[in-house]
Amino acid sequence: MCGARFQNQITLSDLSGQDARAHGDDPQSAVEAVRASLSAKNVGTRTRGPAAIWSRYDRFGTQLPRFAEKLELEPGEIRGFDFLRAYLQIVAEWIKADATRDRRR
Numbered sequence: 001m002c003g004a005r006f007q008n009q010i011t012l013s014d015l016s017g018q019d020a021r022a023h024g025d026d027p028q029s030a031v032e033a034v035r036a037s038l039s040a041k042n043v044g045t046r047t048r049g050p051a052a053i054w055s056r057y058d059r060f061g062t063q064l065p066r067f068a069e070k071l072e073l074e075p076g077e078i079r080g081f082d083f084l085r086a087y088l089q090i091v092a093e094w095i096k097a098d099a100t101r102d103r104r105r
Contacts, residue, residue: 005022028050031050031053035048035049035050035053056098059098060091060094060098064078067093068090071086071089071090
């Protein structure tokens with residue numbers, strides 16, 4: 001995946017036969033590209049559609065401040081690499097909470 005078409009040809013000569021999909025620096029297009037790549041690799045595995053993935057990501061972003069507050073962090077603070085562990089902890093906790101939400105439906 002790359003921000004502009006053919007950008008990968010400048011720095012990479014071979015991606016093991018996989019062509020990078022340009023996403024135009026659009027996050028939703030990036031989600032679609034990653035989803036397409038993963039679903040192509042995992043034939044026979046159920047993969048949510050890009051709209052469902054984006055909806056879940058959007059839900060995470062909305063709830064991120066509440067989870068960050070538990071760690072006494074501001075949402076903007078955990079976006080950098082200095083707080084990667086805290087961010088991953090929040091993601092793991094959110095996934096558990098969201099899975100519980102999905103089971104209650």
